[in-house]
Amino acid sequence: MSDADIIHNTIKRLALFASCDDRTISRFCEQSTLLSIDKGQNLFVHEEKATRFFVIVKGWVKLFRETLDGTQAIIDILPENNVFGETSIFQDDIYDYSAEAIETAQLISIPLYLLKSEIDTNSKLTTALLYEMAKTRRQQDRELEHKNIQNAPQRIGCFLLRLSPQKMGEPLKIHLPYDKNLVAARLGMQPETFSRALTKLKQETGLEIKGSTVNLDNINTLVGFSCAACSSEFPCKDLKDKKTCC
Amino acid sequence: MSDADIIHNTIKRLALFASCDDRTISRFCEQSTLLSIDKGQNLFVHEEKATRFFVIVKGWVKLFRETLDGTQAIIDILPENNVFGETSIFQDDIYDYSAEAIETAQLISIPLYLLKSEIDTNSKLTTALLYEMAKTRRQQDRELEHKNIQNAPQRIGCFLLRLSPQKMGEPLKIHLPYDKNLVAARLGMQPETFSRALTKLKQETGLEIKGSTVNLDNINTLVGFSCAACSSEFPCKDLKDKKTCC
DNA sequence: CGAGGGTTTGAAGTGCATCAAATAGTGTGG
DNA sequence: CCACACTATTTGATGCACTTCAAACCCTCG
Numbered sequence: 001m002s003d004a005d006i007i008h009n010t011i012k013r014l015a016l017f018a019s020c021d022d023r024t025i026s027r028f029c030e031q032s033t034l035l036s037i038d039k040g041q042n043l044f045v046h047e048e049k050a051t052r053f054f055v056i057v058k059g060w061v062k063l064f065r066e067t068l069d070g071t072q073a074i075i076d077i078l079p080e081n082n083v084f085g086e087t088s089i090f091q092d093d094i095y096d097y098s099a100e101a102i103e104t105a106q107l108i109s110i111p112l113y114l115l116k117s118e119i120d121t122n123s124k125l126t127t128a129l130l131y132e133m134a135k136t137r138r139q140q141d142r143e144l145e146h147k148n149i150q151n152a153p154q155r156i157g158c159f160l161l162r163l164s165p166q167k168m169g170e171p172l173k174i175h176l177p178y179d180k181n182l183v184a185a186r187l188g189m190q191p192e193t194f195s196r197a198l199t200k201l202k203q204e205t206g207l208e209i210k211g212s213t214v215n216l217d218n219i220n221t222l223v224g225f226s227c228a229a230c231s232s233e234f235p236c237k238d239l240k241d242k243k244t245c246c
Numbered sequence: 247m248s249d250a251d252i253i254h255n256t257i258k259r260l261a262l263f264a265s266c267d268d269r270t271i272s273r274f275c276e277q278s279t280l281l282s283i284d285k286g287q288n289l290f291v292h293e294e295k296a297t298r299f300f301v302i303v304k305g306w307v308k309l310f311r312e313t314l315d316g317t318q319a320i321i322d323i324l325p326e327n328n329v330f331g332e333t334s335i336f337q338d339d340i341y342d343y344s345a346e347a348i349e350t351a352q353l354i355s356i357p358l359y360l361l362k363s364e365i366d367t368n369s370k371l372t373t374a375l376l377y378e379m380a381k382t383r384r385q386q387d388r389e390l391e392h393k394n395i396q397n398a399p400q401r402i403g404c405f406l407l408r409l410s411p412q413k414m415g416e417p418l419k420i421h422l423p424y425d426k427n428l429v430a431a432r433l434g435m436q437p438e439t440f441s442r443a444l445t446k447l448k449q450e451t452g453l454e455i456k457g458s459t460v461n462l463d464n465i466n467t468l469v470g471f472s473c474a475a476c477s478s479e480f481p482c483k484d485l486k487d488k489k490t491c492c
Numbered sequence: 493c494g495a496g497g498g499t500t501t502g503a504a505g506t507g508c509a510t511c512a513a514a515t516a517g518t519g520t521g522g
Numbered sequence: 523c524c525a526c527a528c529t530a531t532t533t534g535a536t537g538c539a540c541t542t543c544a545a546a547c548c549c550t551c552g
Contacts, residue, residue: 179530181531191530193507438500441499
């Protein structure tokens with residue numbers, strides 16, 4: 001497939017552009033470029049002037065910020081078909097986090113000015129953006145709640161449930177999407193804590209761990225364990241299509 | 247002032263409606279009602295069907311959710327001129343939190359369908375909503391970061407800075423907006439922890455506490471203490487007009 | 493004055509972080 | 523295919539921050 005085809009196919013399928021007509025989508029595609037970025041490379045840095053936003057075609061991207069004393073706060077870790085950097089249009093064109101590829105990734109780079117000018121005139125796109133934003137807001141809401149009221153093993157359980165097809169009563173086989181250090185950081189804990197918490201989760205729910213694969217006979221025990229300390233009930237409606245649930 | 251005047255004056259001044267013409271604003275006002283609610287009363291409950299959203303004219307409102315095991319997660323505590331409940335239009339008209347008056351409050355109640363239909367046609371309003379949402383998103387971002395990297399005394403310091411006029415080098419006199427138990431809950435800590443953390447803050451920065459009044463000779467020591475562990479620098483640009491800063 | 497809330501203080505426990513070291517896993521060149 | 527180096531992961535020991543439970547104190551208001 002040519003670059004142009006990849007760009008077009010990817011953009012077309014995004015919820016953000018779902019309501020746009022072909023002409024609009026083509027306009028975006030024409031101005032977009034496809035780029036590859038190596039593992040560990042930064043795409044942009046917090047506070048930097050923003051001119052483009054991105055869509056992940058392949059690979060994983062880490063969004064984070066750093067404090068004065070050098071500690072890193074992971075904001076999110078995104079797989080393919082996710083958009084990021086677009087919110088800088090509400091931020092005086094300043095990126096409000098840094099972005100780094102955690103494994104070699106392929107990205108679509110789209111000029112921000114296109115989105116900005118489109119928003120002024122295209123109410124469908126604006127509404128779509130609004131919906132996406134609302135979804136993100138809800139996710140963050142949960143993250144904050146979880147951080148406050150769930151403990152480490154429960155947060156891991158919740159994270160695993162998010163990765164699963166989420167049918168009650170079924171067995172479960174999950175492959176951790178990236179290395180355990182990153183999962184730990186994503187969940188706001190130390191690698192050591194992650195390791196121990198996973199062991200505890202094993203004891204409590206009967207799940208089994210082999211390397212980066214997690215098996216469980218029946219998802220229910222995990223739901224019972226993790227979702228007890230959460231304000232939304234299991235299938236986590238309204239959130240299930242996104243990476244954050246529970 | 248008549249109810250209609252209060253409604254009109256309040257709505258007119260909201261950022262959300264700043265870009266709307268008088269006709270639109272009048273349309274909203276006509277369909278709105280003014281209501282009073284006693285301290286401790288619920289305005290609506292999480293998961294309830296949503297038909298109206300609200301603007302605070304006077305008093306304080308607590309937004310929260312409860313988990314199965316009964317613990318409460320405070321989402322926010324809002325003073326006058328804040329809008330809440332409006333995000334349920336992105337949620338199948340379900341409130342995604344409960345709302346309770348923490349002291350007798352006066353509120354404007356506006357039908358959600360008005361906002362919904364307006365969004366389809368009025369791109370100015372949609373954009374304004376988008377901006378408000380982006381601002382909330384940023385706030386939440388900070389909250390999460392703070393929860394991760396600031397300790398209890400620092401979080402209190404940050405909270406106090408948010409309440410102040412925020413000029414460097416000046417003395418400071420702050421009155422805690424609501425009772426200490428609530429401040430503690432808002433900051434995600436126990437009342438006992440809050441008390442102890444405040445004592446520590448007193449030792450570290452030289453501020454003085456008399457009941458619910460906080461005095462400080464020079465704001466700088468507080469900034470130095472609290473903002474060290476934060477990824478944004480003091481005046482907290484982009485955030486200073488909202489309740490969350492630092 | 494005395495009851496009852498809010499607030500502070502004390503003592504003990506829990507959860508997570510940190511530092512250090514052992515072990516498992518992975519890829520490399522021989 | 524093995525040995526080595528290097529990294530990821532686990533385990534152990536200790537410390538700190540916050541929570542929890544309990545009791546004292548303080549303040550307000552009937």
